[in-house]
Amino acid sequence: MKVAVLTGGVGGARFLRGIVDAVDPATVTAIVNVGDDLEVLGLSVSPDLDSVLYALAGLGDDERGWGRADETWNALATVESLGGESWFRLGDRDLGLHIVRTQALSEGAPLSTVTARLAAVLGVEAAILPATDEELRTWLDTTNGSFPFQEWFVARAHRDPVDRVRFEGATDAQPAPGVLDALHEADLILVAPSNPFVSIGPILAVERIRSALERRRVPCVAVSPLIGGLAVKGPAARMLQRLQGGTTATHVASCYSGLIDALVIDEKDAADADALSSTGVRPVVTNTLMRDAAARRRLAEVALDAVAFA
Numbered sequence: 001m002k003v004a005v006l007t008g009g010v011g012g013a014r015f016l017r018g019i020v021d022a023v024d025p026a027t028v029t030a031i032v033n034v035g036d037d038l039e040v041l042g043l044s045v046s047p048d049l050d051s052v053l054y055a056l057a058g059l060g061d062d063e064r065g066w067g068r069a070d071e072t073w074n075a076l077a078t079v080e081s082l083g084g085e086s087w088f089r090l091g092d093r094d095l096g097l098h099i100v101r102t103q104a105l106s107e108g109a110p111l112s113t114v115t116a117r118l119a120a121v122l123g124v125e126a127a128i129l130p131a132t133d134e135e136l137r138t139w140l141d142t143t144n145g146s147f148p149f150q151e152w153f154v155a156r157a158h159r160d161p162v163d164r165v166r167f168e169g170a171t172d173a174q175p176a177p178g179v180l181d182a183l184h185e186a187d188l189i190l191v192a193p194s195n196p197f198v199s200i201g202p203i204l205a206v207e208r209i210r211s212a213l214e215r216r217r218v219p220c221v222a223v224s225p226l227i228g229g230l231a232v233k234g235p236a237a238r239m240l241q242r243l244q245g246g247t248t249a250t251h252v253a254s255c256y257s258g259l260i261d262a263l264v265i266d267e268k269d270a271a272d273a274d275a276l277s278s279t280g281v282r283p284v285v286t287n288t289l290m291r292d293a294a295a296r297r298r299l300a301e302v303a304l305d306a307v308a309f310a
């Protein structure tokens with residue numbers, strides 16, 4: 001059985017760890033958001049690809065949910081003391097990877113090739129693919145102006161209420177090599193419990209990825225990033241309220257209209273199940289909080305089995 005997983009960073013990476021624990025990692029392909037990517041200090045940084053890479057390589061910081069475990073911050077402290085750009089948190093070990101990636105990209109290697117090389121060196125068996133090799137950038141139109149993703153998310157702490165999410169470069173972006181094959185060959189497509197607007201949205205903004213999902217012949221199962229109508233972390237609930245009109249399971253599913261067959265929701269949202277069901281999306285109710293390895297694996301198993309729950 002082959003599985004393709006659409007994913008963002010923190011929530012997605014946690015879920016992917018459960019997936020590769022539950023099935024043979026070699027049968028798993030992660031299709032990862034690149035709308036958050038940025039250039040900082042002259043380096044090409046791909047935060048969601050790195051969260052997934054570090055998580056699957058066993059190098060991630062569990063507590064923080066992003067970056068590497070055992071991290072130190074000497075380079076950034078030096079940057080700051082020299083008056084350099086220091087708003088985007090980059091640890092010393094993390095910086096090493098960005099340097100290697102930036103050099104490879106500047107020599108002309110596509111992001112997908114660079115990512116595959118890094119994954120191989122780090123012993124990751126699952127395939128990690130950027131949604132696209134082309135430049136696709138998420139922008140937020142807010143009540144206080146328009147901002148590139150990281151400026152809104154990190155520098156402004158995602159406080160500005162969002163009226164619209166835009167994906168610069170998405171219209172012409174082609175899926176990275178391997179993405180469409182993974183979707184076509186998959187026996188099951190999963191959407192990780194990632195932010196629907198700014199993590200999964202940019203992936204679906206690539207037209208040929210969206211149409212591959214629309215025309216899928218296999219089930220697609222999403223996992224809600226909300227528990228009790230609230231995000232575990234980040235702006236997902238606030239965005240759902242403002243952009244989708246509410247935070248129930250049906251509101252989450254409406255972000256994936258026509259694209260999913262089932263939505264895994266938390267026990268705390270069990271009251272939403274009937275309404276969701278009446279929209280044609282099968283609700284699967286379970287504990288979705290991934291607090292440890294056992295919980296991650298259990299959630300992965302429920303998502304993998306969701307279509308058999310009819």
Ligand code: GDP
Pocket residue numbers: 007008009010011012013014048051192193194195198199223224225226227230231232233234235236237288289290291
């Ligand atoms: P980002 O790219 O780093 O912002 O990460 P994602 O978009 O992949 O994940 C962010 C989402 O993960 C948030 O909306 C969280 O609510 C969700 N999330 C984090 N941990 C958990 C968890 O244990 N269970 C569930 N259901 N969602 C989670």
Ligand code: CA
Pocket residue numbers: 008009010033036047048198199
């Ligand atoms: Ca992200």
